[in-house]
Amino acid sequence: MLLVLTAITLLTLDYRGFGPLETARSSVLSFFAPVGDAASSVFSPIGDTWNGAFASGDLQAENDELRRRIDELEGQVTAMEAAASELEALQKELEIDYTGATELVRAEVVSGALSNFDDSIQINKGSGARIAVGMSVVAGQGLIGSVVSVSENRATIRLVSDRDFTVGVSVAGAPGKGVVQGQGDETTVRASGFGITTDLQPDQILVTSGALRSNFQPGIPVGTITSVTADDTTQQKTADVRLLANMNDLTYVSVLLYIPEDSE
Amino acid sequence: MTGKIVARVALVIISAAVIQRGLFSQVTIAGVQGDVFLLLALAAGIALGPDRGAVIGFVAGLTYDLFLYSPLGLRALVFCLVGFVAGRYQTSVTRSSRWRLMFTVFVGSALGTGALALVGWVLGNGNMLTDRLALIIVVVSSINAVLAPLAVGALRWAWEQPRDSAPYGAVSYGR
Numbered sequence: 127m128l129l130v131l132t133a134i135t136l137l138t139l140d141y142r143g144f145g146p147l148e149t150a151r152s153s154v155l156s157f158f159a160p161v162g163d164a165a166s167s168v169f170s171p172i173g174d175t176w177n178g179a180f181a182s183g184d185l186q187a188e189n190d191e192l193r194r195r196i197d198e199l200e201g202q203v204t205a206m207e208a209a210a211s212e213l214e215a216l217q218k219e220l221e222i223d224y225t226g227a228t229e230l231v232r233a234e235v236v237s238g239a240l241s242n243f244d245d246s247i248q249i250n251k252g253s254g255a256r257i258a259v260g261m262s263v264v265a266g267q268g269l270i271g272s273v274v275s276v277s278e279n280r281a282t283i284r285l286v287s288d289r290d291f292t293v294g295v296s297v298a299g300a301p302g303k304g305v306v307q308g309q310g311d312e313t314t315v316r317a318s319g320f321g322i323t324t325d326l327q328p329d330q331i332l333v334t335s336g337a338l339r340s341n342f343q344p345g346i347p348v349g350t351i352t353s354v355t356a357d358d359t360t361q362q363k364t365a366d367v368r369l370l371a372n373m374n375d376l377t378y379v380s381v382l383l384y385i386p387e388d389s390e
Numbered sequence: 391m392t393g394k395i396v397a398r399v400a401l402v403i404i405s406a407a408v409i410q411r412g413l414f415s416q417v418t419i420a421g422v423q424g425d426v427f428l429l430l431a432l433a434a435g436i437a438l439g440p441d442r443g444a445v446i447g448f449v450a451g452l453t454y455d456l457f458l459y460s461p462l463g464l465r466a467l468v469f470c471l472v473g474f475v476a477g478r479y480q481t482s483v484t485r486s487s488r489w490r491l492m493f494t495v496f497v498g499s500a501l502g503t504g505a506l507a508l509v510g511w512v513l514g515n516g517n518m519l520t521d522r523l524a525l526i527i528v529v530v531s532s533i534n535a536v537l538a539p540l541a542v543g544a545l546r547w548a549w550e551q552p553r554d555s556a557p558y559g560a561v562s563y564g565r
Binding site for chain 1: 407408409410411412413415416417422423425444445448451452454455456457458459460461462463464466467470471506507510513514515516517518520522526530
């Protein structure tokens with residue numbers, strides 16, 4: 127009974143953001159970081175052997191698919207270059223600066239999720255590199271997540287695919303704001319909360335809206351709309367969004383050292 | 391409980407953390423990794439009784455919570471109860487074997503993982519009750535069942551239980 131009450135007390139304090147608990151977590155992460163890295167190195171041959179033995183079929187299928195995609199993409203190179211130029215011009219025109227003058231901290235991903243019930247990664251930089259909780263994390267084409275916990279030399283990133291991840295978004299170059307939420311899928315998220323009159327179309331790009339008190343810097347590309355659904359009852363539109371960042375190949379990421387103006 | 395026992399139990403839990411972080415994060419089955427801390431809670435209840443199972447389950451769960459960003463105390467609560475219930479069940483077992491131990495751990499892991507998902511969902515974690523839960527339960531339970539004899543042996547060593555004090559099941563709690 128005492129232990130149960132202690133656990134419930136801890137849960138309550140954690141929900142209230144009790145400082146010493148976060149300090150304890152941070153200390154454990156810092157202390158265990160080199161041990162965890164050493165353990166990963168020791169066990170990596172086992173992991174490689176396991177994945178090689180049991181994922182070879184997947185690898186062959188992936189290889190075939192990649193060859194097909196190469197053929198397809200080679201035919202789209204010119205169109206993609208034109209689209210990239212158009213996006214850049216659009217961003218400049220609308221004064222949407224992806225990272226602009228915001229300082230970046232590049233970090234290496236050292237670990238995936240440590241449990242079966244979260245979508246997260248750990249990187250090898252932390253508060254020592256001025257990373258703080260709430261900062262946006264990007265890779266390649268766009269947003270991949272935000273910092274949820276940090277120690278001296280480690281930070282945990284909650285990925286966009288996490289079902290508890292939400293971020294305010296807007297349509298690049300058009301009015302209307304909504305919210306993107308993870309769906310447990312590494313390629314697709316769902317955007318909701320757009321007004322029924324918002325002009326949502328497939329292939330439109332959603333970017334972070336940087337709403338008041340949001341930790342997300344405005345203008346970070348999130349994904350492209352693949353389909354739109356209108357609900358006359360709620361007078362809202364929802365959209366399926368394909369993420370721009372490649373969540374399957376996160377080796378190096380960048381943390382935006384962005385602090386909202388009203389929190390300084 | 392002597393300092394030596396405390397140190398040994400701590401060593402077992404730290405070893406579990408190393409295995410969880412270093413091995414299970416890399417070796418997955420259908421994208422699902424094992425849960426060594428849940429295994430420890432069950433093994434503690436089976437090998438050492440309900441009270442010690444609850445304590446070790448609490449400590450193991452709290453240790454796991456410290457590595458994650460999920461609510462601190464969630465796994466401490468669930469694994470504490472898992473260790474206690476496993477110990478209670480084991481006191482009713484008069485004849486046992488390695489296979490029965492593995493089956494007990496399999497069922498206990500399934501119930502423990504399900505309970506964790508349910509409590510986590512109630513506390514607002516949207517990643518708990520998903521369509522992957524059944525797969526997670528099966529994989530975690532299978533891995534834990536295979537590793538059960540090892541975990542029970544480790545905890546018996548930590549608590550200085552003689553190897554021949556009792557077969558799996560009729561465990562003496564006199565220490």
